[in-house]
Amino acid sequence: MIHIVYMSRAVRPLSDQELQQMLDQCRRDNASRNVTGVLFYSHGNIAQLIEGDAAVLEPLFEKISRDGRHSNVVELVKKNIAARSFSDWSMAFHPLQSSGFDALEGFLLPDHLRQPPSTLTIADAMMVDLVRLAVFGPDAVATEPAEPAHA
Amino acid sequence: MREQRLQDILEHMPAGVATLQGAELRYGFVNDAMRAVIGQEAQEGRLVAEHPGIIPADLLDVMQQVYQSGRPFVAKAYRLVMSASESQPSELSYYDIALEPVREGGGPVSGLLLFAVDVTAQEQARQRAHELAIETRRLDTRLRVLTETVPQITFTLNAKGKVEYVSPQWYYFTGQPPTADLNAIWPLLIHPDDRLRILYQSDTARAAGTGWNYEYRLRRHDGQYRWLLSRALPELHAPDKPVFWHGALTEIHDQRELSEALRRGEAELRFLADSIPELIWTATAEGFIDYYNQFTGEYTGLTRDELGPTGWINLLEPSEQANAARRWVHSIATGEPYEGLFRMRRHDGVYRWHIIRARQLTDTRGPRWFGACTDVDDQHRLREVLQTQYDELARTNRDLDTFVYTASHDLKQPLLNLRGLFDELRRTASFKDPEEEEIQTMVDGALSQLDTTLQELAATVQDQRGLSAPAEALNLRSVAEEVLLGLRAQVQEAGATVELNFEEAPSLTYGRANLRSIMHNLLSNALKFADPERAPLVQVHSHLSSTGQPTLTVQDNGLGMALPDAPNSVFQPFNRQHPHIGGAGVGMYLVQRIITSRGGHLEVASTVGEGTTFTIHWFDA
Numbered sequence: 003m004i005h006i007v008y009m010s011r012a013v014r015p016l017s018d019q020e021l022q023q024m025l026d027q028c029r030r031d032n033a034s035r036n037v038t039g040v041l042f043y044s045h046g047n048i049a050q051l052i053e054g055d056a057a058v059l060e061p062l063f064e065k066i067s068r069d070g071r072h073s074n075v076v077e078l079v080k081k082n083i084a085a086r087s088f089s090d091w092s093m094a095f096h097p098l099q100s101s102g103f104d105a106l107e108g109f110l111l112p113d114h115l116r117q118p119p120s121t122l123t124i125a126d127a128m129m130v131d132l133v134r135l136a137v138f139g140p141d142a143v144a145t146e147p148a149e150p151a152h153a
Numbered sequence: 154m155r156e157q158r159l160q161d162i163l164e165h166m167p168a169g170v171a172t173l174q175g176a177e178l179r180y181g182f183v184n185d186a187m188r189a190v191i192g193q194e195a196q197e198g199r200l201v202a203e204h205p206g207i208i209p210a211d212l213l214d215v216m217q218q219v220y221q222s223g224r225p226f227v228a229k230a231y232r233l234v235m236s237a238s239e240s241q242p243s244e245l246s247y248y249d250i251a252l253e254p255v256r257e258g259g260g261p262v263s264g265l266l267l268f269a270v271d272v273t274a275q276e277q278a279r280q281r282a283h284e285l286a287i288e289t290r291r292l293d294t295r296l297r298v299l300t301e302t303v304p305q306i307t308f309t310l311n312a313k314g315k316v317e318y319v320s321p322q323w324y325y326f327t328g329q330p331p332t333a334d335l336n337a338i339w340p341l342l343i344h345p346d347d348r349l350r351i352l353y354q355s356d357t358a359r360a361a362g363t364g365w366n367y368e369y370r371l372r373r374h375d376g377q378y379r380w381l382l383s384r385a386l387p388e389l390h391a392p393d394k395p396v397f398w399h400g401a402l403t404e405i406h407d408q409r410e411l412s413e414a415l416r417r418g419e420a421e422l423r424f425l426a427d428s429i430p431e432l433i434w435t436a437t438a439e440g441f442i443d444y445y446n447q448f449t450g451e452y453t454g455l456t457r458d459e460l461g462p463t464g465w466i467n468l469l470e471p472s473e474q475a476n477a478a479r480r481w482v483h484s485i486a487t488g489e490p491y492e493g494l495f496r497m498r499r500h501d502g503v504y505r506w507h508i509i510r511a512r513q514l515t516d517t518r519g520p521r522w523f524g525a526c527t528d529v530d531d532q533h534r535l536r537e538v539l540q541t542q543y544d545e546l547a548r549t550n551r552d553l554d555t556f557v558y559t560a561s562h563d564l565k566q567p568l569l570n571l572r573g574l575f576d577e578l579r580r581t582a583s584f585k586d587p588e589e590e591e592i593q594t595m596v597d598g599a600l601s602q603l604d605t606t607l608q609e610l611a612a613t614v615q616d617q618r619g620l621s622a623p624a625e626a627l628n629l630r631s632v633a634e635e636v637l638l639g640l641r642a643q644v645q646e647a648g649a650t651v652e653l654n655f656e657e658a659p660s661l662t663y664g665r666a667n668l669r670s671i672m673h674n675l676l677s678n679a680l681k682f683a684d685p686e687r688a689p690l691v692q693v694h695s696h697l698s699s700t701g702q703p704t705l706t707v708q709d710n711g712l713g714m715a716l717p718d719a720p721n722s723v724f725q726p727f728n729r730q731h732p733h734i735g736g737a738g739v740g741m742y743l744v745q746r747i748i749t750s751r752g753g754h755l756e757v758a759s760t761v762g763e764g765t766t767f768t769i770h771w772f773d774a
Contacts, residue, residue: 009439078441078462125466128478129441132463132485136439140486 005039005053005087005126006063006080009133010072012046018097022106025093029108032091038060039088042137043095044112049071049133053086057091079129087119112138169248169269172255173201180204181264190233190248190269201673207233212250216265219252223262226252230276306402310385312395314359323402327373344370344378350398351383362387362395366406379406389556418438432497432526434465436511438519440485454500470504477509488513488520497526505530561611568607572600612670613743624662624751629655629695629705632665636672643680649689649765651676659696661771667747674744675767679709684762703771710764716757 016024021043032038032052038057039052050057050066067075094110115134118127160182163170169187171180178201188195191206205213212231219226228250235244253266300307309318316335327342343351347369350496354445358365364386370378385400426433427447435444441462450456453468466474466481473495484491492513496504511524575596584590633653637644644651661668676691683689692708748755753772759765 081461123467124474124478125461125463128466128482129463131478131482132440135482135486 003053003086004056004059004080005051005082005083006059007049007078007126007129007133008053008063008066008075009047009049009078009136010075012043012072013070015046016043016071021093021095021097025106025108027092029091035062038086038091040091040110041093042112042134043093044137044139047137049137051088051130051133052091053083053088078133079126084121085121087121163669168271169267170491171195171267172264173216173267176220178202178220178265187267187269190271207235209233216267219254220262223254223256225254226250230272230279246271246273248272303401304404306381308385308400308402310360310398310400312397314355317397326404327371341436342372344372346370353528358385359395359398363387363398364398368409371402379404380409381405396687428516431528432507434524436522436524438485438520438521440481452497454501468498470498484511485522488515491522491524494529496702506533549731557610557614561607561614564607564763565604568600568604571603575600619758624664625662626662627665627668628660629668630659632668633672633676633693636669639673640677640680641678647680647683647689649680649683649691652690652692654693655695658697661695661703661705663751663771664747667751671744671747671769674741675707678741679707679711679765682713682714682765683709683713684764696771702773705769705771706766707769708764708766713759713761713765715761716759 007023024135028041035058037054039050039051041048042049044077054062063077063080090108092108092110094112094115096112112134118130120127163182164184166184167186169184169190171183171187171191173179180195180197180199180201181686183191183195183197191208191748194204194206196204201216202213203485215226230247231246231250233246235246249268249270249272251266251268253267253268254262255264293718301322303322304322304389306322306326307318307320308316308323320337323329323335324333327338329338329342340348340352346409351367351369354367355365364384366382366384368380368382371381373379375642382403382405384403385398388397388399389395414497429446430448431446431454432449433446434442434449436442440459442465443462445457445460449460453460455464456645466478469477477493477495480493481491483489488514490510493509495507496510497507497509498504505531507526508529509524509526513520513522520547528672565675565706579593633655637651643649676693679690679691687710690710694704694706694708696703696704745755748769748771750769753770754769756768758768
C-alpha cells in the first residue's frame with residue numbers, strides 16, 4: 003500500500019459543472035479500483051492525495067500526470083504506508099453556486115474539512131495541511147496560535 | 154442571303170454591335186448583346202440622343218465628333234453605370250468601346266459603327282493587382298524600416314549558404330565598410346573558438362533543411378568579442394526544398410555574463426552552505442523543503458529523498474513533532490519567522506538540542522524560506538553543569554559563613570574563661586619583676602584584641618547576609634539614636650558630643666540592618682580614633698545632592714589619616730590605619746561593601762591631626 007501526494011495547476015479554470023462531473027467520474031473509478039484519498043481545488047490550484055495498491059496507483063498517477071486538463075504536476079511524496087487514512091475518495095472546492103452541492107456525495111466545502119486523520123504520520127499530516135494551505139490560502143486554513151516550542 | 158448570315162452572326166456575337174445612321178444618329182442594327190448594355194430603348198429608328206439608355210452625355214458628344222471628323226475613336230475600359238433595376242443595385246461595368254465612321258462607297262460619312270466589348274472582369278483584376286502592388290510596396294517599406302531599426306541584425310542566406318541580405322546593423326556592429334565581401338569576412342569575425350562549431354552547425358542545418366538556434370561570439374567594431382544569439386528559419390517553396398534562410402542575430406552578451414555571474418554566485422553560495430557545519434535548508438513558498446546542505450546528510454545519515462519535503466519533522470523528538478508541525482504551518486500561512494528549540498535525532502540515534510530558525514525571503518521570484526538548525530546541545534549541557542557548580546558554590550559559601558559565625562561565637566566562651574582565669578591569676582599571684590607587669594598588660598591587650606576581632610568577624614558574617622535585606626523607608630534619626638544608645642558607654646567614656654542633623658533629608662529607603670551597620674561603624678570609628686588632645690565632636694548630617702540624591706556625612710575632629718593615592722585600598726579587610734588602637738580592621742571594609750552593593754559610593758576626606766569626613770552617596774545617579 004502506498005500513497006502519493008501531488009500539486010498541479012489547471013490549464014484553465016474549471017466550472018462548477020466540470021468539477022461535479024469530475025467528482026462523479028473519479029468517485030466511480032476510484033471506488034472500483036479501491037483508491038481512496040482527497041482532492042483540493044481552488045482557483046486553478048490542484049492538490050491530491052491518493053492511497054491504494056502500488057500496482058494500481060503507479061499507473062494511475064502516470065495517467066494523471068499526462069492529463070491535459072492540468073500542468074506543472076509536482077509529485078511531493080510517494081511512500082509505503084501501513085494503512086489507509088481515508089475511507090473513500092472525496093473532493094473539496096468552493097462552488098460558485100453553492101446550492102445543490104451540499105447534498106452531493108463525496109463533496110466537501112474547504113471550510114468544513116476535518117483535521118488530517120491521526121493515522122497519518124505527523125510529517126504526512128503536515129504535508130496535507132501545507133497543500134491545503136497552498137490551494138485554499140491562509141484564510142481557509144485556521145492555524146492555531148503558535149505555542150512556545152519548548153513549552 | 155449573305156447579308157442574312159452576316160446579320161445572324163452579328164446578332165449572336167458576344168460583343169455588342171450597333172449601327173447609328175445619319176447625322177442625327179438613329180439606331181440602326183442593334184444586336185442582343187448591345188441591347189443588353191444600352192437597354193431596351195435601343196430600337197431601330199429611334200434617335201440616340203432621345204433614347205440614350207445608359208450612354209452618358211460625353212459619349213454622345215464623342216459620337217457627334219466622330220461623325221463630323223470621320224476619325225474613329227477607341228476607348229479602353231470605359232466605365233458605364235448599369236442602370237439599377239428593382240432586383241439589382243446599379244453596378245459599374247467596363248467596356249472597350251470602338252466608334253467607327255461608316256462611309257458608303259467611299260463617300261462622306263453616313264453613319265457610325267459602335268462596338269462594345271465587356272472587359273469588366275479584366276479591369277477589376279487589373280485594379281486589384283494595382284491595389285496589391287501598392288499594398289506590397291507599403292508592406293515592403295514597413296518591413297525595411299522594421300528590419301533596419303530593430304536592434305537585431307537580420308539576414309537572409311540562400312541555399313548555398315551565401316549571404317543574400319544583411320541589415321545595416323551588421324555594418325554598424327562589425328564596423329566593416331559597405332563594400333566588404335560578406336561571405337569572406339563573416340566567418341573570420343567569429344571567435345576562433347566558436348568558428349568551427351558554428352560553420353559546422355549552420356552547414357548541418359542547411360543540409361537538413363531546418364532552422365537553427367545557437368550562440369557565438371562575433372568581433373565588434375572595437376575588437377571586442379560579444380556573445381550573439383543566431384536564430385534562423387528556412388523559407389520553404391516546394392516541400393522540403395528550402396531556398397532561403399531568414400534569421401536574426403541578437404546581442405546577448407550582458408545577459409550571458411549576468412547569468413554566468415548568477416550561476417557562479419549560486420555555486421559559491423551552495424559551496425558555502427555545504428561547508429558550514431550546521432543544518433542549512435531552503436523551502437518553497439508552500440513550505441516544502443527543496444534543499445538540504447551536505448551537513449544535513451552527514452548529521453541525519455539520510456539522503457535528500459529519504460528526508461523528503463516534510464521529513465524533517467520525523468527527526469524531532471516524537472513528543473515535540475506535533476507542536477513543531479503546527480508552528481511551521483502557522484509560519485507558512487502568516488509569513489512569521491519560525492524559531493524553536495527542539496531535540497533532533499543524529500544518525501546514531503542520539504538526540505541533540507537544536508535551535509531551528511527560518512525566515513521568509515520575499516522578492517520578485519516569490520517567497521522562499523531559508524532555515525538553519527544550530528546545534529546548541531553543548532551550550533545546553535554546559536549551562537546545566539554551570540548551574541550545578543553555582544548551586545554548590547553558593548551552598549559552600551553559606552556553610553563558610555555559618556562556620557565563621559559559629560566559630561567566632563564558640564570561641565567567645567573560652568576567651569571569656571581565659572580572661573576570667575587571667576584576672577583570677579593576677580588577683581591571687583604576685584609579680585615582683587616589673588617586666589612581668591609589662592607582660593601582664595600585653596596579655597591583657599592581646600585578650601581584648603582577640604575579643605574585638607571575634608566580635609567583628611561575627612558582625613561581618615551577619616552583615617554580609619544582611620546585604621540582600623529588603624529596602625524600607627527608614628527614619629534616619631531613630632536609627633542613629635538606636636545606634637548611639639548601643640555606643641552610650643563609649644560616648645560617655647570619651648566625653649564626646651554627637652550632633653545629629655537630618656532636617657534636609659529625614660528619611661531613606663534602605664536595608665534596616667545595613668543602615669544600622671554603616672552608622673555603627675562610622676560612629677564607633679569616630680569615637681575610637683578621637684584625638685586625646687581635644688574633646689571629640691562628631692557631626693552627622695543628611696543632605697540632598699544637586700541631583701536630588703540623598704547623602705550622609707559623618708565628620709569628626711579625631712586623629713585623621715594619611716590617604717593613599719588609590720582610595721580603595723583604605724578599606725581592605727584587616728587593613729588598619731591606626732595599629733595602636735584596638736580593632737580588627739574589617740569595619741570600613743564592610744561599610745564600603747554595603748554601600749557599593751546597593752549602588753552607591755563612599756568618599757573620604759581627611760587631614761592628619763584635624764579629623765576625617767566620610768560622605769556616603771547612597772545612590773549614584
